[in-house]
Every structure is written in C-alpha cells, then in structure tokens.
Amino acid sequence: xxxxxxxxxxxxxxxIFKRSPLAMTLCVIAVVVLTLLDLWTKQLxxxxxxxxxxxxxxxxxxxxxxxxxxxxRIRTQPTVLIKGYLEFRYTENCGAAFGMLDKAPRSLKLVLxxxxxxxxxxxxxxxxxRGHGGIAFAISVPFVISGALGNLIDRIRTVYVVDFIRFHIxxxxxxxxxNVADITITVGVFLLLLDGFLKKEG
Numbered sequence: 494x495x496x497x498x499x500x501x502x503x504x505x506x507x508x509i510f511k512r513s514p515l516a517m518t519l520c521v522i523a524v525v526v527l528t529l530l531d532l533w534t535k536q537l538x539x540x541x542x543x544x545x546x547x548x549x550x551x552x553x554x555x556x557x558x559x560x561x562x563x564x565x566r567i568r569t570q571p572t573v574l575i576k577g578y579l580e581f582r583y584t585e586n587c588g589a590a591f592g593m594l595d596k597a598p599r600s601l602k603l604v605l606x607x608x609x610x611x612x613x614x615x616x617x618x619x620x621x622x623r624g625h626g627g628i629a630f631a632i633s634v635p636f637v638i639s640g641a642l643g644n645l646i647d648r649i650r651t652v653y654v655v656d657f658i659r660f661h662i663x664x665x666x667x668x669x670x671x672n673v674a675d676i677t678i679t680v681g682v683f684l685l686l687l688d689g690f691l692k693k694e695g
Contacts (some may be wrong), residue, residue: 495557502504510622510623510624510664511622511624512621512622512623512624512631513622515579516631517622518586518619520621520634520635523635523636523639523666524635524638524680525639525640527635527636527640527673527677528639528642528643528646529595529637530673531639531640531643531644531672531673531674531677532643532646532647534673535572535643535647535672535673536656536658538581538583538655538657538672539566539583539655540659541569542568542570542571542581542582542593542631543566543567543568543569544566544567544569545566545567546564546565546566546567549563549565551563552588552589553565553585553651553652553653554585554605554618554653556601561686562586562587565585565651565653566583568582568584568586568624569583569660571583577661577662577663578579578660578661578662578663579658579659579661579679580659581655581657581658581659581663582657582659582670583655583658584655584656584657584670585651585653585654585655585656586653586654586655586656586670587652587653587654604646604669606644607648608646609646610641610642610645611645611665612664613638613641614638614641615640616638617634617638618634619636620634621634622681626688627688627691627692629684629685629687629688629691630684630685630688632684633680633681633682633683633684633685633688634681635681636677636680636681636684637677637678637681637682637685638675638681639674639677640674640675640678640681641672641674641678643672643673643677644672644674644675654674656669656670656671656672657670657672657673658670658671658672658673658676
C-alpha cells in the first residue's frame with residue numbers, strides 16, 4: 494500500500510511539472526542573480542548619485558498642496574558615460590515602468606503594482622513549470638520575473654522605485670530614466686513575443 498501511495502504521488506508530481514529539475518534549478522538561479530544585480534545597482538545609485546534629505550517636505554510618492562511629488566533623497570551630480578547621450582542620474586519613480594501612472598492615487602498604485610507583480614510572477618512560474626512555450630519562452634521567464642521582483646522589493650521598502658540610467662540625444666530627445674529591472678523586463682517581453690511569433694510560424 495505504501496509503495497502504491499508513493500508511486501501515485503510521484504506520478505502526480507510528474508504530471509504537474511513538465512520541466513526537468515535542472516531547468517527549474519537554472520531558472521531559479523537566474524532569477525536570484527538578476528534580482529540581486531538589479532538591487533545592487535540601485536543601491537550603488539543611492540550611495541553615489543544621491544544623499545539623504547535633511548528635511549523631507551512630504552511622504553514618499555505623496556503630492557503636496559501644489560501637486561508636487563518630492564524626491565526622498567537629494568540628487569547629486571550625475572556620472573556621465575557618453576557626453577550628451579548616456580549618464581547615470583538618480584531619480585525616484587512613483588509610477589509604473591518609465592514613469593507611467595506617476596501621479597495616480599497612492600492606494601490605487603499600490604494595489605495595481607503589488608497585484609500585477611504577484612500575478613505575473615505566479616503565472617509565469619506556473620507556465621514554466623508546466624512546460625509551456627519553447628526555448629525563447631523558457632529564457633524569458635527569469636528575465637521578466639527578476640524585473641518584476643526587483644521593482645516590487647523597491648516598492649515594499651521605499652514605496653518608489655530607484656531609476657538611474659538616463660539616455661538622451663543632446664537636448665532633442667530624452668528616454669524616461671530606467672533601471673536594470675526595466676531592462677530585464679523589456680528583454681523578457683521581447684522573448685515572449687518572439688516565442689509567440691515562432692509558434693505561429695511553426
């Protein structure tokens with residue numbers, strides 16, 4: 494009887510998880526490494542591109558009577574990588590990726606951001622474990638999850654997300670300041686779209 498139960502459990506687990514233990518392990522390792530890289534670079538930005546605010550005028554991501562959202566740390570001089578094009582500059586993002594929903598009500602943003610991140614992480618992990626998609630999908634999962642997780646940890650710690658990579662073309666064009674998590678999410682989404690395209694082609 495005991496052997497039958499153990500066999501049944503093993504068969505059930507095999508039926509649920511289609512990915513190999515090695516693939517699952519590599520996915521988890523990639524998520525951890527990319528998330529730590531994101532958090533580490535954000536901490537470097539805080540340490541080297543900003544200083545503590547001596548007298549905070551308002552709570553994080555809260556508008557004052559003039560509709561102004563004050564940064565919780567004071568930005569110092571940026572680190573220029575390519576003059577007129579690329580630099581590291583500290584900023585605090587109270588919205589979604591690239592500053593969207595920046596001035597939406599704080600309670601709404603918290604619900605949307607926390608819920609969206611948790612659902613995305615859970616759904617992708619489940620789909621990965623179930624063996625959905627091809628190679629591009631499998632590679633995309635740790636990229637998207639680590640980005641969502643890195644920004645979620647930021648919001649839990651400080652309410653806002655630290656951004657520090659600024660790309661611009663002299664004074665003619667400026668892309669919203671971003672971070673490593675935004676890069677990994679963008680790469681992951683591109684791979685998800687590529688996977689869907691390859692499936693249609695197949």
